[in-house]
Amino acid sequence: MKTNEELRQDVMDEIRWDPQLRDVATEIGVAAKDGVVTLSGSVHTYWKKRAAEKAAQRVSGVKVVASDVEVRVGPMQKKTDTEIAEAVKNSLRWNSAVNEDQIEVKVDKGWVYLDGLVDFQYEKVAAQRAVEDLLSVMGVTNNIAIKSEAVDTKDIQRKIAAAFHRSATVDSSSIKIEAAGHKVKLSGKVRSWAELKEAENIALSAPGVTSIENRIKIDVEVYA
The missing domain is CATH 3.30.1340.30 (Histidine-containing Protein; Chain: A;)
Known part of the structure; x- marks a missing residue:
């Protein structure tokens, strides 16, 4: 250790x-x-x-x-909230993974707020990534929601378990998956923060999943 x-x-x-x-x-x-x-x-x-x-x-x-x-943005690089909002909208418009019509943008003192309703989790993630590297952006709050439809919880668990098994990063045997409606709870132990986040990202990619309760713990000693 x-x-x-x-x-x-x-x-x-x-x-x-x-x-x-x-x-x-x-x-x-x-x-x-x-x-x-x-x-x-x-x-x-x-x-x-x-x-x-x-x-x-x-x-x-x-x-x-x-x-x-x-x-801390230098005076030569600093943009107004209006200029930042326009840059955000342009970035979303040019991102093929995002439907800009589904997303509302607000900027307050350089902080970007994203709202709206999208079909898949990857669209929510893509929208945030599209604006994070824009000049004068001080931070991003992503309030975009995912559309909810009827789901088969057992099918969700099977698909996530299969994705874990395919992953070269995640030890599937160390993680327990529980699904209730559109919510998935993960528990168990992993070796690193990177593995924990990879498990979370895989689970969020499953069709029908809108939120994750991540109770996975990091325990490097268990794998020593």
Whole structure:
């Protein structure tokens, strides 16, 4: 098991290793305690903040990532809320995975709020990814809902279990799947945050699933 200092150093090394973050790596601080990693500092775009969070989550031994990283946009790059809203709409319009007519956009002091109703979870995810890297975006709140239709819970469980079994990342034998209507509950133990999020993403990709209750725990020692 890693010490707090070893985990902190591994996260710092991963941030420095990521090509997206090499220009801001020295601006990001890292603290680690008992598997909880806290990021601090500032970056000039929201997508770099998200990239730092994802880099930390990839590191073995990380259980939780708390991000206190601030997005600070320079005066030459700063856009008005109206300009950001127009850029968001254009980005959604040009994204083939998104139906822009189903999504409402609001911007308040650089923070983007997405609302609406879509058919599949991947559309909700695609909409957020389409706007995260836009200039002057300070953050994104994704309130897009998924349409609910009648589902076969046993069929959902079978499909998710089969997808876990196909995955090279997820240990399907360590995860329990329970479905109730459109909601799926996952429990068990995995080796890393990355495996936990991959299990969650796979389950959310199942047709008819609108929400996940993720009770999976990270326990690196169980696989030692």
